[in-house]
Amino acid sequence: MSESPESEGVGTFGPALYRLTQAVAVVLAAFAGAVAVAGGGIGVLISGGIVEPETIGYHLALTVLQFVGFGVGIVGYVAITDDRELISYRLPTRFGWGLIGVGIVVLLIVQFVFGFVLSEFGLEAGENQVVLIGRENPQFFLYMILVSILVVGPVEELLFRGVVQGLLRRAVSAWPAIVLAAAFFGLVHVWAVQGTIGQQLVYAVVATVLGIVLGYLYERTGNIVVPGLAHGLYNAVLFAIQYVAVTRAFI
Incomplete structure (x- = not known):
């Protein structure tokens, strides 16, 4: 990324606090957009007989609508501020x-290392609601492979790397911006996870570390498409593994 801190005193309180406040506002706007679009959209689809509650189609539509809502929040911020240089693509x-390929491998290694370490210490991370849905309806995992690549990965990266990290990068140096944006990324995943508070926090820590990897990809390339694809394809691999594990398709 070409953006440099706004003052030579990198990490100074004033500019960092200002950009952090902006980042929080955008994240809240994105979640507000998700609630509005998903709530209204799914109601229309149900009333129109297009989907039925608690079916695979319902959960897929709800997921896509939520991320469309995120997109509305992001686009709304960019439109209001006219800050078209914030996100580079x-x-x-x-x-x-090459970095996308390496990034996917590193993300998978981090995921499996955390899984091993947690099991060794008798700890568990919470479970994402998407995984719980897929275990009851394995076909949902197959649909989520495509949704992850086309929607989930790109939109989450637009928000947390493109906007949040991009804003922070204007006030602080690279690694503080990467880590802070990753912490945002980890924290918001708590609401999508079922389990005890401790299990939710463990999940948030894992997501934060994954976010640091994705943040580095964006910092290294200055191209949001790189972490967006790495994120989506990484999720897709996990969903494929989940599908095989549930259905034992190759056994």
């Missing part, structure tokens, strides 16, 4: 594609 170069 373009087709990945050969180097970018």
Whole structure:
């Protein structure tokens, strides 16, 4: 990323607090958009007989609508502030594609290392509601592979790396911006996770570390498409693994 801190005193309280406040406002706007779009949209789909409650179609539509709502919040912020330079995007170069591949591998390694370490210490992370739905309806995992690549990964990266990290990067140096944005990313996942408070916090820590990897990809390339694809494809691999584990398709 080409943005540099707004003052030579990198990490100074004033600019950092201002950008942090902006980041919080955008995240809240994105969640408000998600609630409004998902709540209104799913009601229309049900009343129109397009989906029935608690079916695979219902959960897929709700997921997509939530992320469309996130997008509305992001677009709304950019439109209101006219800050079109905040998010940098373009087709990945050969180097970018290489980083996407490496990023997916690193994300998977982090995920499995955390799983191993937690099991060794008798700890558990909470479970994402999407996983719980898929275990009851394994076909849901297959649909989520496509949704993750096209919707979930790109939109979450637009919000947390493009906007949140991008704003923070204007006030502080790279690593503080990456870590703070990743902490936002981890924290908001608590609401999508079932389990005890401790299990939810463990999940948030894992998500934060994954967010740091994604944040580095954005910092390294200055191209939101790179972490967006890495994130979506990483999720897709996990959903494929979940599908195989539930259905034992290859056994």
